[in-house]
Amino acid sequence: xxxxxxxxxxxxxxxxxxxxxxxxxxxxxxxxxxxxxxxxxxxxxxxxxxxxxxxxxxxxxxxxxxxxxxxxxxxxxxxxxxxxxxxxxxxxxxxxxxxxxxxxxxxxxxxxxxxxxxxxxxxxxxxxxxxxxxxxxxxxxxxxxxxxxxxxxxxxxxxxxxxxxxxxxxxxxxxxxxxxxxxxxxxxxxxxxxxxxxxxxxxxxxxxxxxxxxxxxxxxxxxxxxxxxxxxxxxxxxxxxxxxxxxxxxxxxxxxxxxxxxxxxxxxxxxxxxxxxxxxxxxxxxxxxxxxxxxx
Ligand code: OOG
Ligand code: NI
Numbered sequence: 001x002x003x004x005x006x007x008x009x010x011x012x013x014x015x016x017x018x019x020x021x022x023x024x025x026x027x028x029x030x031x032x033x034x035x036x037x038x039x040x041x042x043x044x045x046x047x048x049x050x051x052x053x054x055x056x057x058x059x060x061x062x063x064x065x066x067x068x069x070x071x072x073x074x075x076x077x078x079x080x081x082x083x084x085x086x087x088x089x090x091x092x093x094x095x096x097x098x099x100x101x102x103x104x105x106x107x108x109x110x111x112x113x114x115x116x117x118x119x120x121x122x123x124x125x126x127x128x129x130x131x132x133x134x135x136x137x138x139x140x141x142x143x144x145x146x147x148x149x150x151x152x153x154x155x156x157x158x159x160x161x162x163x164x165x166x167x168x169x170x171x172x173x174x175x176x177x178x179x180x181x182x183x184x185x186x187x188x189x190x191x192x193x194x195x196x197x198x199x200x201x202x203x204x205x206x207x208x209x210x211x212x213x214x215x216x217x218x219x220x221x222x223x224x225x226x227x228x229x230x231x232x233x234x235x236x237x238x239x240x241x242x243x244x245x246x247x248x249x250x251x252x253x254x255x256x257x258x259x260x261x262x263x264x265x266x267x268x269x270x271x272x273x274x275x276x277x278x279x280x281x282x283x284x285x286x287x288x289x290x291x292x293x294x295x296x
Contacts (some may be wrong), residue, residue: 001134002066002093008138009044013174017245019203019225023179026201032188040180042250043085043095047167047175050100051118054145056084058124059172062141063096065131074277079163079284080105085275091268094177097275099284101164110160113153117146117168141172151234154242162243162288169232169242176224176286178248182271191221191251198225198249204295206246206286213279219253219272222279226295227287243287 014020024036033039048055060070067089074083076099083099103114125145130136149168158165181194188194191212195205205211206224213222230244252271254261261270285291 001132002089004134005062005066005137005141006044006093008134009141009174010177012142013177013245016173016230017228017247019228019247020177022201023198023203023225023247026197027179030197032184032197040183041094042178042180042248042252043097044177045097045099045175045248046172047163047170048098048100048172049114049118049164049167050082050103051115053121053124054118056082056098056100058126059098060084060086061124061126062129062131062137063098068096072274074275074280076277076281076284079281080161081163081284083275083280087273097280099163101161101167103164106164107160110157110164113157114164114168116153117149120146143171145171148233148235150236151238151240154232154234154240158289163284166243166287169234170244174245176246176248178222178250181249181251182253189251191223191249194249194251195223198223206283206291208285208288208291209278209282213276213282215272215276215279217272219255220274220276220279221251221253222248222283224248224283224286226291228295229292243289243292246286248283248286 027033046059048059063086068086071085071087080102081099082102083097086096088095103111125140129140154165154169157168181191182189188197195211198205204226206226211223225247227243227246229241231239232242233239254266254270255272258270
């Protein structure tokens with residue numbers, strides 16, 4: 001069930017984000033992995049609109065049903081976001097990071113634009129889904145939820161919150177998947193080394209706060225590509241290039257208390273867990289125009 005839903009998310013994401021196949025191809029070509037399945041997916045991420053019938057409380061029901069456990073909360077004051085991460089039922093599956101726009105913290109004008117769309121959803125749509133039907137869940141995750149926005153609304157939202165504009169168009173499309181780098185061969189198994197490999201292969205990295213985002217404990221290091229631009233068709237047929245999704249990379253160091261384990265003994269539970277607000281704050285900007293302008 002869970003695997004089918006994850007496969008559906010990954011296949012749509014891979015079609016929409018050329019960097020996904022390109023990163024995998026470069027990793028195979030340079031001998032880091034033999035096949036795409038050898039990549040450990042550290043986590044996937046979604047973005048949501050924080051209105052009563054949607055948002056995290058709605059979307060999370062799907063993953064709680066599949067055995068995920070809700071973990072820490074993070075708050076992003078200047079971006080007006082909340083987020084939580086979810087631990088998987090088994091280390092075979094990725095962690096999940098779901099964020100939510102604090103719609104009530106935006107201007108009245110932006111709130112009115114957002115609710116003119118989200119009010120089309122009159123009740124929590126997840127409560128109406130049969131969560132044991134993976135096809136129904138897959139269809140739901142790739143459905144419109146609300147009418148296609150007009151370009152003027154997208155632009156008005158973007159002027160106040162690039163996150164709001166991203167969600168009004170992209171809805172629940174996967175925002176990113178994350179390549180775990182620490183289990184790759186020596187020479188590629190740190191974020192610094194992996195970033196060099198990426199840049200040598202022509203990928204453009206998000207440099208908000210520096211290309212490597214490091215947690216204060218030094219044990220969670222992350223980087224991300226800048227989102228590729230997609231040709232978006234708005235209501236009325238207007239088109240515009242807007243930010244799509246991106247790819248992230250994570251290195252989780254072995255915790256001090258497990259430093260004596262041999263490489264062969266090290267499992268996920270021996271490494272730094274969770275997320276870091278300071279890292280995440282900068283990773284969100286992978287879809288922001290200050291970063292995406294470098295790719296277009
Ligand atoms: C999520 C950004 C944060 C992380 O791993 O900390 C994040 C987003 O862009 O929606 O992915
Ligand atoms: Ni992430």
